[in-house]
Structure formats: C-alpha cells, structure tokens
Amino acid sequence: MIKDKNHCNLLYNHCNHMVFQDNLTLTKITMKIRFVKMQSGGNDFVLIDNRKSLIRDRAKLARKLCLRKFSIGADGFLLLENSKTADFRMRIYNSDGSEAEMCGNGIRCLIKFIYSEKLAAQKEISIETKDAIYYGKYKKELISVRMREPKKVNLNLNLKIKEKKEKVFLINVGVPHTIVFVKNLKKIDVKSLGSLIRYHQQFSPAGTNVDFVRVVNRHALKIRIYERGVEDETFSCGTGATAAAIISYKLGRVKSPVKVFPIFGKPLKIHFDPGLKEIYLEGEAIKVYEGECLLSR
Template sequence: MLGLETERNSAFSLRYFNRDGSETQFCGNGILCAAQWIHETGDRRNPIEFRWGGARYKVWMVKGRAQAELPQARNVELDMHLQLGGVVSYVVIGVPHVVTFEDELEHIDVNRLGRKIRSDPSLSPEGANVDFCQVVGSDRIRVRTYERGVESETLSCGSGAAAAFYIAHRRGMVGDRVKVSAPAAKTTISVDRGQMVFEGKPVLVYSGVLEQP
C-alpha cells in the first residue's frame, strides 16, 4: 500500500507498506505509480518531486511515461559469501538486494531459493530482496524477484530491476541503457554521470474509496 501526502513546499511525501505491515524506505514501481497518478489527475507540474525516507527524488513525465531518479547504490559487495554457501552480489538501492546471475529463469524455484537466501545469517538482521537475473544481451536483462515483507515472488520489483542493472553494469555485462523484463512489466533503466533513472508507464487498473471504521 502506497501513502501519498502533499507537503507545504509543493513536494509530495511517500510511504510504502508491505503485505506483512512492514514499512520500506523505497519502492521503484511505487514512485512511478504515484507520479503517473498525480499526472492523470490533472496536476501538470514537471518534474514531480517526492520526499521518501529522508531523501528527495524527482520524476519527469515524458510523452506519457514516468522517468524517476533512483537512490544512489550503497554498501556494494560484488562477491558476497553467504554463510549457508554460495557467492552472490549485494547492493542497497533504497532497500537491500541480493543479485544472482542465471543461465535461464524459467526453472528457477524463486520462492524456495529466495526464502533461503533472504534468511541467510550474512544478511541479518534486515534480510534482503533476492533478484535472479539473466543477461540476454548488452541492452536487455530478465529478472525474477523474491521480496522480503511479501515473503514471496512478486511479478515486478522496480528496485530489484535497478539492483540487477547496477550489478550487471558494474561487471561490464551491459551498457548504459537497458530494457528490463519482469514477469508482469517491461521497464528501462539507464545511467548518466552516476545517476540511475528508472522509466516505465504504469497503467490504472481500478479506482475506489477506502472507508475506515
């Protein structure tokens, strides 16, 4: 669930809650959806500025698509040795992510392996989202993500796509602009002078009114 609040300085404040009720400090898909919704309600400011977890992000609307600044990558470990075995990559892009590279994704048991890696003592106490990544070419990658807080595979994870891109880019496996395919979304991530940008077009599925008792 995404909470949106207008601030006095004309920026917007965002909060995001996982299925288990925990609050997370960033959601790539969430910031795109918030910007798209603001734009579709008739607010034509461009860029749209958000405050989230003590940081500020700008989102530009370009030809009906949202282009969002992403958090700077932190705590990067290209080769992290898990206590339960195996070597993965680790990066925090707003939230912590483990990235593994696979030859194919169709037969990966994302829930079983993701749950095991997410709970590895090396990642304690926060844990991490787990992104299984397949590099298809220098301008295309595929990603499946196990998300903490949801504790299951999700159909699309924006920060997961960014984490996969960042690690693949650092390893020289992809170029500066890449199309990312998840089970339910196709997005684009690029980097220019150290700033990553996440681009996509969220689609309004339904609208309604939530009545609280």
C-alpha cells in the same frame, strides 16, 4: 455499479466485512474513503490520498487492504501525503504491514496518480520517501524517476545455502538487494531459495530483496524477484530492475540503456551515466480501477 473497464465506482463489500471483523457495530464505521488500484508490470498497489491525514494506523490498514482473495489485494500500500521538504511525500507499506524505505514501481505509480489527478503542473516533481527525495517526470505515458546513487555495493560475497556456496552481489538502491546470476530462470524455485537468502544471517536483522538475473545481451536482462515484505515472488520490482542493471554494469556485462524483462510483467528501462551519478528508472504505470472502502477511525 461498474462504469467501464478502467474506472469503477464500486463499494467493496469485502472491505465492509474486513472492518466488521474488528468492529461489529455499524456505529464504528465513520469514514468512506476512495482508493485507486494501480500496477506497473504486474507489481500492484492500493493507493490512497492521505494528505488530510485521515489514516493513522497505516500498517494495520496495509495488511487488510493488501490481503488477496479477502480484500482488494496488492503487493503494497501507497499513501500520498504532504511534505515539508518536497512537493509530496510517499509512504509505502508492504503487504505484511512493514514500511519500506523506497519502492521504484510504487513511486512511479504515485507520480502517475499525481499528474492524472492534476495535483501538479510542473514538468518534474519531488517526492519525499523514507530513504531520500526522488524526482520524477511523466511523459507520453512513461513515468521516469531519478534514482539515487547506489550504496553498500559488494561484488565479492559467497553465502552458504544448504551446504553449498552461492556467489551473490549486494547493492542498496533505496532498499537492499542481493543479485544472483543464473542460467535458467524458469528452473529457479524463487520462493524457496529467495526466502533462504532473504533471511540469511548475513543480512540480519533487516533482510534483503533477492533478484535472480540472466544476462540476455549488452542491453537486456531477464529477472525474477523475491520481495522482502511480500515474502513471495512478485511480477516486477523497480528497485530490483535498477539493482540488476547496475551490478551487471559494474561486472562489465551490460551498458546503458538496459531493458530489464521480468518473467511475467512488462520491461523497465534503466538509463545511467558511466559514473552512476545519474540513474533513471523508466516504464509505464497503469490505473486499473478505483473504488471506495468503509473504514473505522
């Protein structure tokens, strides 16, 4: 039964069906587990506290829980876990089951969850990811995470796409991003062109995320994102917003702070120093609802 519009105490029948597809007997159902649905700018996640290591096959569960229309549905699957080198550990899986090195919106949703659940009292917490250790703060409903210095920056690359040369810019801000500047975001076929760039032999075998960017003014960008692992356009992307801001700064088109407006979701703010030694990604993270799923061991 739904308690209120923000918090649901709800057992999802579609989760039961999802388990039954592989396990046809009730004796296989051995665990009821709580999940929280969270989003930032429309970039949505299923989050589970896995500090007791109850979930082992993370990739398989990611594919099931993130499947839209047949399950909870999300862009990604977040797991809060214990860490030996930081306060907490984040595992992030895309909806196709692939594990990502880092996720800017995902880590901010995780930080919001940690503080909301009173799992930490200090002003700043450290989060271990597959990429590096990140540091985050929660203040006045805004979650800020310090990003690491960018790597593998390339400001001079031309890709051959459908017999045409496309000028692109490369950067890794925890995950790889390819930036394409455009004049009209609404006319871009993000899924089609994004897929061609994402799977281009230049980026094989790992692939790349693709960000289509328009400069609005010295402190604002608009962006549309094709996310690797989701294999489609997403409403928002924290690392994509960071990548777009840093590349635009390196090209002399913007200066800090930069607001990055996705075509659908809410803006993110990027702060950075002139030497790019300190880069901060800031924005809201929202708990949409919570519920329970039945899982098999």
